[in-house]
Amino acid sequence: MSERLLPDEFSELEPFAPRWCLPTERERFAQRMTSSMEDMQTFYDAFFPRAEEAIQYCDKFELDDMPEDAQRLLQLLYSLVMVSFPVEVWRQPHVPDSGAAYLDLLIEPIP
Amino acid sequence: MARIEKPPEGSWTAHYPELGTGPVSYEDSISPEIYELEREAIFKRSWLNVGRAEQLPRKGSYFTKELAVANTSIVVVRGMDGEVRAFHNICRHRGNKLVWTDFPGEETSGSCRQFVCKYHGWKYEVDGACSFVQQEGEFFDLDKSDYGLVPVHCDVWSGFIFVNLEHEPRQWLRDFLGPMTTAIEGYPFDLQTERFSYRAVVHANWKLFIDAFQEFYHAPVLHARQSPVAALPEVQAAGFEALHYQLDGPHRLVTTTVGEGWRMPPEMLKPMETVTRSGLFGPWDAPDLGPDPLPAGVNPADRKHWGLDSFQVWPNFVILIWERGWYLTYHYWPTSHNAHVFEGNLYFVPPKNARERLAQEMAAVTFKEYALQDGNTLEATQTMLESRVVTAFPLNDQEILCRHLHKVAADWVDGYTRERAEVGAR
Numbered sequence: 290m291s292e293r294l295l296p297d298e299f300s301e302l303e304p305f306a307p308r309w310c311l312p313t314e315r316e317r318f319a320q321r322m323t324s325s326m327e328d329m330q331t332f333y334d335a336f337f338p339r340a341e342e343a344i345q346y347c348d349k350f351e352l353d354d355m356p357e358d359a360q361r362l363l364q365l366l367y368s369l370v371m372v373s374f375p376v377e378v379w380r381q382p383h384v385p386d387s388g389a390a391y392l393d394l395l396i397e398p399i400p
Numbered sequence: 401m402a403r404i405e406k407p408p409e410g411s412w413t414a415h416y417p418e419l420g421t422g423p424v425s426y427e428d429s430i431s432p433e434i435y436e437l438e439r440e441a442i443f444k445r446s447w448l449n450v451g452r453a454e455q456l457p458r459k460g461s462y463f464t465k466e467l468a469v470a471n472t473s474i475v476v477v478r479g480m481d482g483e484v485r486a487f488h489n490i491c492r493h494r495g496n497k498l499v500w501t502d503f504p505g506e507e508t509s510g511s512c513r514q515f516v517c518k519y520h521g522w523k524y525e526v527d528g529a530c531s532f533v534q535q536e537g538e539f540f541d542l543d544k545s546d547y548g549l550v551p552v553h554c555d556v557w558s559g560f561i562f563v564n565l566e567h568e569p570r571q572w573l574r575d576f577l578g579p580m581t582t583a584i585e586g587y588p589f590d591l592q593t594e595r596f597s598y599r600a601v602v603h604a605n606w607k608l609f610i611d612a613f614q615e616f617y618h619a620p621v622l623h624a625r626q627s628p629v630a631a632l633p634e635v636q637a638a639g640f641e642a643l644h645y646q647l648d649g650p651h652r653l654v655t656t657t658v659g660e661g662w663r664m665p666p667e668m669l670k671p672m673e674t675v676t677r678s679g680l681f682g683p684w685d686a687p688d689l690g691p692d693p694l695p696a697g698v699n700p701a702d703r704k705h706w707g708l709d710s711f712q713v714w715p716n717f718v719i720l721i722w723e724r725g726w727y728l729t730y731h732y733w734p735t736s737h738n739a740h741v742f743e744g745n746l747y748f749v750p751p752k753n754a755r756e757r758l759a760q761e762m763a764a765v766t767f768k769e770y771a772l773q774d775g776n777t778l779e780a781t782q783t784m785l786e787s788r789v790v791t792a793f794p795l796n797d798q799e800i801l802c803r804h805l806h807k808v809a810a811d812w813v814d815g816y817t818r819e820r821a822e823v824g825a826r
Contacts, residue, residue, distance in 0.1 A: 314765075340675045347754030355754075363754050370758070370765050373672035378625060385625065387772035390779075392744070394768070396597035398757065 295365070296346060296358045299339070302365065305332050309368040310361040314394040317371045322382050329372040329382070336369050352400065360400050404641045411797045412645040419803050423792035428809055429605035430786045435737035438809060441816030442715050443469045447555070447562040447569070447576045449717040449731065450476060454559065454593050455509065456484060460526055463509035464489055464499050469734045470565050474552050475499045475515070479527045484556055486563045487528050487549035491517040498524070498549070515549075524549050557582070559589050560719075580648035581711055583697025584721070588689045592727060592747040596764045598771070599743050604778035606716060606732040606740040607805055608785075612774045613730060614712050614801040616640045616656060622773055644701035645800050650714035650808045652801045655699060658707030658723065676762040680770060681707065683759035686725035687749035699723075712801060714808065725749065726763070738782050744771065 294306040308324075309332060311317045321329065336343075347363045350356065355363065375382050407415035414421070428434050450465045462477035473489040475498065491498045496519040501508040514531060515524045523532035528549040536542065553564040555573040562573050574582055602609055612618070617640050624636065644655040658681040666674050673679040698721055699706040711719045718730040731743040746764055751757040795803045 318768075337671065337675075344675075344755050344758060350754070352751060352753060352757060363758070366754075366758055367761050370672060370676065370762050373670065374765070374769050377670045377672060384769050384772045386622075386776055388776045388779075390600070390602075390772045390776035392598045392600045392742075392768050392771050392775065394596060394598050394764075396595055397764075398594050398596070398751075398760070400757075 294358065294361050296362060298346065299343065299362060302336055302339070305335065306361060306365065308332075310364045311368060312364060312400070314367075314371075314397055317368050318394075320368070321371050321375060324372075324382060326375065326381065329375055333369065333372055333376045336365065340366065340369060355400060363400060403638070404643060406797070412642075412800045413797050413803065416647055416800070416804070419800065419807060423794050424803060424806055425792055426608075426785050426806070427791070428806055428813075429607055429782070430737065430788070432737045434813065435605075435734070437813045437816065438734070439469055439471075441813045442809065443467075443734070444565045445570070445812070445816075446715050447564045447571075447573050448715075449560050449562050449713070449729075450474070450486070451561045452559055452589075453484065453556055453561060454590070456561075458511055460513055461509075461511045462499065462515075462526070464507050465563075466505065466507055467565075467733070472565070473497060474563060475549075476554065476561060476563070477526045480525075481527070483527075484554060484561055485526075485528065486552040486554035486561075488552060490550065491519065491522055492530060492547040492549065493517065493520055493522050493533075522547075558585050558587070577713065578648045578651055580646060580653060580697065580700065581651055581713055581719075583700065584695050584709075584711070584719075585697070586692070586695040587698060587721065587727075588692075589727065589747070591689060592749050594748040594750045594760065596746040596760075596767075597743070598745070598768065599741065600775060601735075601739065602742050602775055602778055603739050604782040605738055606734040607809060608778050608781055609732050609740065609742055609775070610712065610716070610718075610805055611799075611802040612778060613718065614652065614654060614710065614805070615799045616642065616654070617796065617798040618777075622777065623770055640798060642798060643703040643706065646700060647800075647804055650812070652712040652804050653700070654710045654712075654801055655701060655703060656707055656710075657705045660707075672762065676759050678759035678762035678766075680763070680766045682722050682724040682726045682763045683748075683756065684724065685756075685759070686723075687756075689725050689749070712805070728767075738786070742775070 294310055295302055311320060343362055343366055347359050350359055379385060406412055409415045413419055451463060455463055456478040459478055459480050462475055464473055464475050466473050474486050475489045476486045478484050489498050496517055497504050498515050498517055521534040525531050528551060530544045530547040533544055553569050555562055557573055557577060620636055620639055642654050642656045646653040661669055661673055661679050662684040677684040698709060707723050709721045716732045721727045726748045728746045733741040735741060746767060748760045751760060
């Protein structure tokens with residue numbers, strides 16, 4: 290058994306952690322674009338019902354002083370936001386009618 | 401029948417009769433010759449916003465800005481006296497670019513006590529004075545005080561740093577910005593320091609992207625699939641009407657409502673919007689922006705259901721203030737007649753906790769989903785405009801700001817060519 294990445298209360302989400310606990314938007318966007326809808330739907334279905342609980346868990350800490358497992362849980366929430374567009378709206382990984390357009394996020398808040 | 405009252409002349413466009421109502425040529429967006437004139441007539445004569453004061457937090461903080469449209473690069477720096485100054489980014493010795501990291505064409509930022517040229521080690525104080533010349537004795541009658549960095553006119557308004565590349569600017573910055581824009585002075589931009597900074601190269605003329613974000617006539621169509629509300633037949637049929645349009649010299653304003661997610665039933669929202677209490681229009685729970693009322697220039701027509709003001713500051717800068725207590729800026733930096741660099745910056749009050757941070761993430765991710773659709777449409781427009789199969793385009797009353805932008809651009813080019821002709825005739 291490898292080391293746990295998420296807080297114990299969210300251990301059922303461990304299988305998603307290596308792929309979706311990503312610190313930057315660039316990584317999360319890239320993961321979304323290269324993931325299958327099936328993978329994202331599975332992640333979404335597993336995590337969405339517990340999203341509110343995860344927010345409450347993260348809210349117990351100061352943003353600039355979060356334990357690493359809580360930080361990763363917050364990153365997992367960011368990834369849930371990221372996949373919510375493919376899953377809830379587009380039914381495909383990429384934005385329709387966006388073709389070759391891109392928009393790089395160069396500066397973003399940490400965490 | 402319009403739902404929103406228009407000016408007594410019957411339309412927003414007729415309220416500004418100099419605009420006319422005829423079809424508009426987009427030759428200014430496809431002609432390399434007009435672009436060359438715009439560089440001289442517009443970008444070398446206007447005050448250009450290059451950043452925010454918060455990007456220079458300390459004495460010695462600096463950033464560079466590539467201004468390809470004006471054939472230069474500048475370095476903007478906070479001096480030891482606290483003043484913000486700008487200089488052309490060139491070493492006085494043999495013309496090397498002074499401040500850069502690894503790639504000369506890429507912008508950089510940091511903090512230093514002196515600028516040191518990578519080539520021969522000449523040094524400059526952050527106020528521009530040349531302070532050290534390598535092997536000074538080898539030169540001939542060289543006086544360091546004659547070799548300071550070449551200054552660029554620089555001024556700060558409401559924390560926004562502007563430069564002007566003219567030898568002597570025709571107007572002070574405040575006069576250039578005009579009464580409509582300066583009336584938002586006092587808005588707490590300085591409290592909103594949490595920043596998401598986006599950038600893209602767009603293969604379309606700079607004015608085409610400004611057009612895309614200064615009319616919302618497209619929104620119910622292009623973005624129809626983005627939300628259940630937008631897809632409603634009655635919403636589609638009603639289309640878009642702005643609350644207010646206003647012109648002030650070369651500058652423009654549009655005020656609109658927004659989708660008030662916090663008043664909508666969940667079935668009208670994305671599930672993730674309900675969880676994060678956020679979406680395209682920002683976090684639903686507005687932050688504390690202090691006790692003072694917002695300045696009169698915000699929601700200038702004092703409209704009920706005010707959702708946002710989009711200040712289109714001539715020539716290439718947008719400040720968009722949201723009713724929910726955040727703002728964003730756009731910049732469009734031309735690189736050729738059919739390409740430009742787009743920059744979008746989202747600014748929020750720093751979040752107090754993870755919930756607020758997540759709401760900001762939701763707003764930022766949603767922003768990008770929309771912007772990708774907008775950006776892609778532009779290349780499709782550019783290529784077909786270049787076919788010149790059609791050369792005149794009808795603009796409706798909700799596109800008044802597009803009409804104004806192209807007229808102002810033409811007026812500035814005309815003014816420049818007239819001046820040149822007069823100089824030549826003398």
